[in-house]
Amino acid sequence: MRWMMSCREASRLTTEASYRALDPLERGLLVFHRSMCGNCRRFAAQMALIDHALRDWREQNSGGSGPR
């Protein structure tokens, strides 16, 4: 993998980061990419908002707080 991955690749890692712990190399590459790329910073903020809303939605709709 090149040091600077594409936004397309960075977005995949952004999804995976919502569901699993990235390994140190992946995390490093993602942080590096975002430090250089405003689009991916915005994309990450959008996805964080979606994750936050999904948590609220789940709390409302599991009839209580489920395990997380």
Place this chain on the structure above:
Amino acid sequence: MSPPTDEIEESRAYLMRYARLQLRNKAWAEDAVAETLLAALQKPDAFAGRSNRKTWLVGILRNKIIDQIRLHARECRLGTDEDALDIEDEVFAADGHFSERPSDWGRPDSDLQQKQFLAILEACVERLPDQQGRVFLMKEWLELDGDSICKEIGIQPTNLWVLLHRARLRLRECLQQRWFDTAEAGA
């Protein structure tokens, strides 16, 4: 003493909403809900007396939904042609950059906005292609881990990531159109 019919009907209505959202098949959803109510009504006192009836029923429903997914694993796995228009190719140009600059969403700031946002989010989840929607909600609503999802419907982990990623990109597009663009137009 059996619970009043209208209480059962009220429960059936919200259970159906969840079951259809998750299973994306009316007949499977009806089976899951019927089995849930049947199990619950075997304890009529528990049904009538519970203050947290909804939590209790939704808990039973989750298990019945997983039973239905197991029963129909093959159908849940198929349906790959639904995503003929690859969302990744829409969002990203051939060189791997965003085709359109992502906009600054900010945050819904009042309680009312937050409530409306969640309603639109749910509508967007409902509009996901079936296979993506099922896998996405197995993760987000049933709260199954990745290994369990792969096992239940018989897909590979790489396939799971692709489905989850596409679902999230689609949600993002839908929210952009139905929430953020609309809010700007109205401002």
